[in-house]
Amino acid sequence: MEAHTYVGQAVKALLTYPLCDRCLGRLFALVGYGLSNKDRGKALKTLILMELHNRISNGDRGALELFTRLAPNMGDIAKPLYKKLVGKELEVKECYICGGKLDELISKFSTKISEVLEEGGFKSFLIGVKKDSELIRREEEVANTVRIPTWESVRNELRREIGKKVMNETSIPVDFTNPHVIIHIDVDKDSIELIIPSLMILGRYWKFGRYISQSKWVMRNGRKKYKLSVTEVLENLSESFKSTNVSLHASGREDVDVRVFGNGRPFVIEFRKPLVKEADLSKLEEYVNDVTPWLKFRLERFCGRRVIKELKSNEARKSKVYRALIYVDKPLSEDDIEYICSFFKGRVIEQRTPLRVLHRKKDILRRRSVREVKGILIDPHIAEFLIHAEGGLYIKELLHGDKGRTRPSFAEVLGCDVKVLELDVVWVS
Template sequence: MKELIKLAKDLLLRYPLCDKCLGRFFAQYGIGLSNEERGRAIKTLLAMEIHRELLKGSTSPSIDELKKLAENAGYPLSTLYKSVTGEEISVRKCYVCSNELMVLILHLISKAVDLLNNVNIRSFVMAVKSGSSIELREKSIAEELGVESWESIRRELKREIGKAIQRIKDLRVDFKNPDVVLLIDLEEKDVKLMLLPLYLKGRYFKLGRFVSQMIWIGRDGKKKYKLSIEEVCRNVLKVVNGVDVKIHAAGREDVDVRMLGDGRPLIIEVKEPRIKNLSVTTISDLLANNPIVKVNIEGIVRPSDVTKIKEEVHQKVYGILAYSSDGLTTEDIVKITTTFKNADIRQLTPRRVLRRRKEMLRVKKVYEVDGVLLDKYLAYFIVRCDGGLYVKELVNGDEGRTQPSFSSVIGKKIDVLFLDVLEYLEL
């Protein structure tokens, strides 16, 4: 206790401090107290201790020291000084906040509430810009006197303003995945609302062909394909009032390949959504209206899930309608299904994508192939393989750049007529 009183006395002999700013220097002491209550209690305790010493006839503190303490602390030390000397004292403004902190907090709360009235959200988190003059002044005092029990004004503002917003707007604080960030600028006495992206996880289905994943603009400045997954996903902007959409998918299929089965996992990142307090069902129903592309939203996820969805290991099952002008036999089908059982496939980057992807060797595995001969020239195959395998080249061989291939195994030219992703298997 003596150490606490001594530190309070040292602080107030050097600097004028309001109750709130003094209390922050002793933030680690006392349970259930605000800094204002803590500071007032410390001043009261100091005044009582000085009064006790004076009643004992002590000459410490001197009248000059008592006057200094009264000027820098105000009530109740100013009352004690008047009682001892009969003189009124002029109380100095707080060195840290100039006695403006309480009014400033109310102003910032009002500004934050006004901003929140324009959005429909469920959660928030507070942030305060560092480096304000108030913060630097209190930090210099703490360093000068070696105070270890203090907390910064930034921490107090986040706590006090956050509690007020919770009470007024009935919102919850979410430190990990908030809907918005309220950023306080102490120097400008301002609050900014930062609308964090909304991440919607789901799966998309392509029921038709010649549909790109992203909007594909050709060299002539026109859309190359009439429809894309991205365009369907952009419909979410209508209900969340966002400004843009970015698609994060677990790989992609060629534009002429359908995506069937349970669909391909994706995350829709919505930039600056002003509405987040709505049901996943509402969004999913909106994105299921297109007859060619359907997106099923499963839930709201965190930004870290974007990395996970891109890095997850998976297998895929393909349906292939293949054609050979050289003709096909039952023996060819048996040879293909027998050869491609747990087979390692070595693929150089296909010639058809070399203009946009670098040359490299990929080794992928084909786990099993089932096939049926449809007529002399047509066969249908079901292939289960690693994600990332170029299936068209698995069939045609890409002029020897994929080894082995269906073509190399049977010694005939064979091409893909139609290709479908039947299943996306998450491991």
């Protein structure tokens, strides 16, 4: 048998390792169409036996010697010919990879998973198999030894065969993109773990009041610091999805005393371990907007985790427009307002971590640009500005200077103290 043929490669493998039909066939999984690995393995063993029987019948003693070496590693299929040619019963060896238990594993896990899916009322599923197991280590040893390039992992076979049996037994479909539940199989521990993927909704929120935090703020005494938070309002949707908890992922975070107008702030609300995966977003939006008049929400679409990464990434490249109302302790003129607008247009600001957040953030120097400033003088001590700035620039510190930690600042350029009376976000890119 020529070594470069599939039969020759199968002989090479069986001379080294005892293999069941499935584990032998899996070495050739990438060739042949519409065949199971069990079919492939049985077919290869059958061809080997036919070829050897023919050669032995024609007096080839080398073929008989090869057969007696191969037969214990081939399993029950070789027993009749062995008894005919050798005159005694063949003692077969256990499959080196699975111990002859792969069919049993597939049947056992299929039954267990089917029961769990039906009891839990799940609408779709996906099978996963833990990587680190003795079964997989043995298979990789065989694959590395025999060097047959057409093999597939036993993990693939388990996922496929168990998935097919579960679908046949329950009529619950496999979903490769958005499964209701992912079931991880641990072969060594003979156990399964249910992982219910999070459900995520992309949206935007508006804040019409001040002292509304983005996340729930609980003090050491267990009391809430602020009566209302964006996350708490969105948590009202948790019951609709029967989820265990909720997380808010937003594109930046405004201070609690800052309102949000314009196009709103983008966010993703994540519902963990939801038992319900479908809902009418328009009805949920209507429901959550009835909770309080101080917050408004738009729920745009269901999304994946990639959208969260997009929200969080490149924050500095994004820009925001703010409305700031300030008080200065010296009289201002229209010329002062005009100078501020001209001076800060395109200006790069050097800003150390603000004193007010230094207790929770590393003290670093960041450079961010102000793109444009427009302002009006309301009275000699009060002015209003629209500030278009790069994401990541602390606007309050841009205005009052933060004791020289932000330069240049409005206070430095005006040569007087600046007090921020109001600050609002009016646009988020």
